Amino acid sequence: MPELAELNLSSQMVNRVTESKVFTHIRKNPEHKGLEVEAPYEKFTIESISRGKELLLVLKDHTEHDYNGKVDTLKFTFGMAGHFKYTKTGEEKKHSHLMFYTDDGYTLSYVDVRRFGKWKWDTWGKNRGPDPTKDYKGFIKHIEENLDKRAFDKPIGEALLNQAYFNGIGNYLRAEILYKTNQNPFEKARDAIKNNPKLLAYCNTLPTEAILLGGGQLKQWENPFGVEPDMFQKWMLCYGNKSMNQTIDGTGRRLWFDPKWKQNEI
DNA sequence: CGTCCACGTCTAC
DNA sequence: TAGACCTGGACGG
Numbered sequence: 001m002p003e004l005a006e007l008n009l010s011s012q013m014v015n016r017v018t019e020s021k022v023f024t025h026i027r028k029n030p031e032h033k034g035l036e037v038e039a040p041y042e043k044f045t046i047e048s049i050s051r052g053k054e055l056l057l058v059l060k061d062h063t064e065h066d067y068n069g070k071v072d073t074l075k076f077t078f079g080m081a082g083h084f085k086y087t088k089t090g091e092e093k094k095h096s097h098l099m100f101y102t103d104d105g106y107t108l109s110y111v112d113v114r115r116f117g118k119w120k121w122d123t124w125g126k127n128r129g130p131d132p133t134k135d136y137k138g139f140i141k142h143i144e145e146n147l148d149k150r151a152f153d154k155p156i157g158e159a160l161l162n163q164a165y166f167n168g169i170g171n172y173l174r175a176e177i178l179y180k181t182n183q184n185p186f187e188k189a190r191d192a193i194k195n196n197p198k199l200l201a202y203c204n205t206l207p208t209e210a211i212l213l214g215g216g217q218l219k220q221w222e223n224p225f226g227v228e229p230d231m232f233q234k235w236m237l238c239y240g241n242k243s244m245n246q247t248i249d250g251t252g253r254r255l256w257f258d259p260k261w262k263q264n265e266i
Numbered sequence: 267c268g269t270c271c272a273c274g275t276c277t278a279c
Numbered sequence: 280t281a282g283a284c285c286t287g288g289a290c291g292g
Binding site for chain 3: 033079080081095112113114115116250251252
């Protein structure tokens with residue numbers, strides 16, 4: 001599930017369901033080896049914000065008699081399968097690992113079959129770049145100021161997964177970006193960025209489109225924006241398409257690309 | 267049954 | 280640049 005679009009949708013969903021809710025307890029599933037988390041206040045509210053492939057839960061003190069204005073942020077990464085579910089307490093889904101309980105019988109659960117996701121009391125990772133959809137200017141500036149770095153010696157197909165510069169781009173977004181910008185994945189990243197103005201622009205527009213289509217598998221909501229359920233599949237032209245070429249890239253991940261590009265062309 | 271594969275990091279040789 | 284971390288779905292014999 002989780003690339004920029006899915007993290008963004010998770011955050012929107014959390015904001016929608018937790019609006020005007022008051023939480024009192026947090027519990028970790030002992031099966032998960034992750035950090036134990038205790039409620040920082042007797043009563044608290046939850047808001048959420050995403051940035052690339054990270055998501056924050058902002059916990060705010062709601063204890064009337066002892067308000068101190070403190071705010072705590074719990075940072076999540078979703079690994080390969082993380083997402084949130086909101087259910088009645090007692091009806092939590094299998095593989096729920098961190099549960100936030102309201103004072104009126106509901107649970108917000110962090111669910112993650114494979115348990116690759118993580119959480120900790122923290123804010124945005126300092127080794128991750130700006131979100132290309134929420135801070136496009138910052139995203140462009142950060143790349144342009146660092147174009148001479150060795151990270152951009154890599155083929156663009158690999159560089160697009162580098163979260164220091166392309167925070168939120170994952171395996172399906174890179175495939176769609178390369179394909180829809182008519183970009184040779186094996187061209188040196190620095191040259192590709194200089195020669196193909198669509199490349200950085202589509203790091204903004206394609207994740208934005210994916211958000212509006214409700215994201216990929218393991219949807220947070222059924223058709224969050226009234227979009228037909230099969231629209232996302234139709235939108236994905238390259239990733240997972242049998243008529244495309246695929247190879248294992250230098251980082252061990254499967255790269256999907258237009259067969260017109262020859263792999264040894266680097 | 268078995269093997270391969272998955273929208274991602276991490277850390278250790 | 281391998282593995283390690285995990286579960287489960289798809290597909291083959």
